Amino acid sequence: MELLPFFEWAETTFLGYIGKTYGGVYATFGQSLHLMALAVLGGSVLVADLRLLNVIMKDVPSEIVTEQAHKWFRIALVVIICTGIFMAAAVAQRMYHNDFFWAKMSALLVGIIFVFAIKRPLLKGSHADLNPIVIKMVACASILVWFSVAATGRWIGFSG
Amino acid sequence: MINEMLVQFAEWLYATGGSRAIEESFYLYNWIETTHVLTIMVCLGMLAFIDLRMLGYALPNVSASTIADRLNVPMMIGFAIMFVTGLLLFYAKPTYTNQSIWFRIKMVLLVVAFFNAIRFHRHMKASASTWCNEPRAPFNLRVSAALSLGLWAGVVTTGRLIAYDWYHCYRDLPGWLSAAAGCVAE
Numbered sequence: 001m002e003l004l005p006f007f008e009w010a011e012t013t014f015l016g017y018i019g020k021t022y023g024g025v026y027a028t029f030g031q032s033l034h035l036m037a038l039a040v041l042g043g044s045v046l047v048a049d050l051r052l053l054n055v056i057m058k059d060v061p062s063e064i065v066t067e068q069a070h071k072w073f074r075i076a077l078v079v080i081i082c083t084g085i086f087m088a089a090a091v092a093q094r095m096y097h098n099d100f101f102w103a104k105m106s107a108l109l110v111g112i113i114f115v116f117a118i119k120r121p122l123l124k125g126s127h128a129d130l131n132p133i134v135i136k137m138v139a140c141a142s143i144l145v146w147f148s149v150a151a152t153g154r155w156i157g158f159s160g
Numbered sequence: 161m162i163n164e165m166l167v168q169f170a171e172w173l174y175a176t177g178g179s180r181a182i183e184e185s186f187y188l189y190n191w192i193e194t195t196h197v198l199t200i201m202v203c204l205g206m207l208a209f210i211d212l213r214m215l216g217y218a219l220p221n222v223s224a225s226t227i228a229d230r231l232n233v234p235m236m237i238g239f240a241i242m243f244v245t246g247l248l249l250f251y252a253k254p255t256y257t258n259q260s261i262w263f264r265i266k267m268v269l270l271v272v273a274f275f276n277a278i279r280f281h282r283h284m285k286a287s288a289s290t291w292c293n294e295p296r297a298p299f300n301l302r303v304s305a306a307l308s309l310g311l312w313a314g315v316v317t318t319g320r321l322i323a324y325d326w327y328h329c330y331r332d333l334p335g336w337l338s339a340a341a342g343c344v345a346e
Contacts, residue, residue: 023324023326024326027320027321027324028317028321031320032313032316032317032320032321035197035200035316035320036204036313036316038197038200038201039200039201039204039205039208039316040205040208041201041205042198042200042201042202042204042205043201043204043205043206043207043208043209044205044209045201045205046201046202046205046206046234047205047206047209047231050234055234056230056231056233056234057222057226057227057230057231059226060219060222060226060230064219064221064222065219065222068218068219068222069209071218072208072209072212072218146201147198147201150197150198150201151194151197151198154190154193154194154197154198155190155194158186158190158193
């Protein structure tokens with residue numbers, strides 16, 4: 001499926017126009033908010049996964065920590081996606097030709113599938129019933145995936 | 161006077177081999193910047209959870225002092241790496257960064273955030289035993305937590321804006337802005 005026409009159209013939308021015309025709006029409501037949401041997402045991932053790895057808050061049940069962290073993960077993810085769409089719309093055609101944009105989108109998709117199809121269903125019940133090795137592998141994979149999303153996102157600006 | 165001294169210092173830094181090596185290396189500079197961004201996730205992510213706990217929005221059923229104590233170590237590790245990579249980024253582009261109004265506002269916000277953190281820890285230590293199992297911290301700690309979130313949001317925003325040269329010295333700036341940005345007569 002040819003996606004270029006979609007990216008060309010995205011640049012002509014209201015979001016694309018605002019982002020392209022008003023640099024201040026693009027930088028603050030796009031880039032800065034995106035970074036702040038990334039900080040919250042990173043915090044929620046690390047709080048939950050470092051607890052699953054028994055690195056922090058060993059005296060607090062991991063079920064409570066992962067459940068609470070997930071609430072903020074969802075909020076941060078929504079903000080990241082909304083600000084990401086706004087930013088991408090302004091430079092959509094450049095994004096289409098940027099390899100790191102596609103790397104980030106792939107990592108983001110893997111991250112979302114991993115969280116909602118694997119991690120959440122697995123950790124829904126009592127963690128004591130799960131193999132500790134599996135829990136630790138899930139935590140490591142989660143940190144790796146979300147830090148890859150952030151790193152590839154930063155490299156979008158360095159290439160193309 | 162101080163702006164002239166800062167410009168001289170920045171020019172001296174810019175002339176050193178290390179500064180040139182970092183700026184001219186595509187991979188080194190960009191990986192330092194990427195690490196700086198990744199540590200935002202570690203440092204500010206942990207800080208956000210501590211502040212949100214004080215405000216009653218995260219982990220309200222877990223003791224506030226437990227959250228603050230346990231998240232403090234990874235937060236400080238993240239901060240240390242963020243600080244070092246931040247220094248290296250300044251070292252790579254000292255003349256440009258020194259005369260960025262956004263960089264200067266960021267530094268002021270960092271200093272205010274530092275004093276707010278000291279105030280927060282002092283109040284926390286003095287009173288935690290009386291309220292730490294409550295879902296929300298007392299009013300003065302909530303103010304500190306909200307201020308901390310606001311200040312760090314400002315640090316992130318101004319940090320991001322350093323890349324934009326809308327108010328740089330080679331632009332036509334009003335006198336007060338020119339002085340605040342550290343512009344000096346050629």
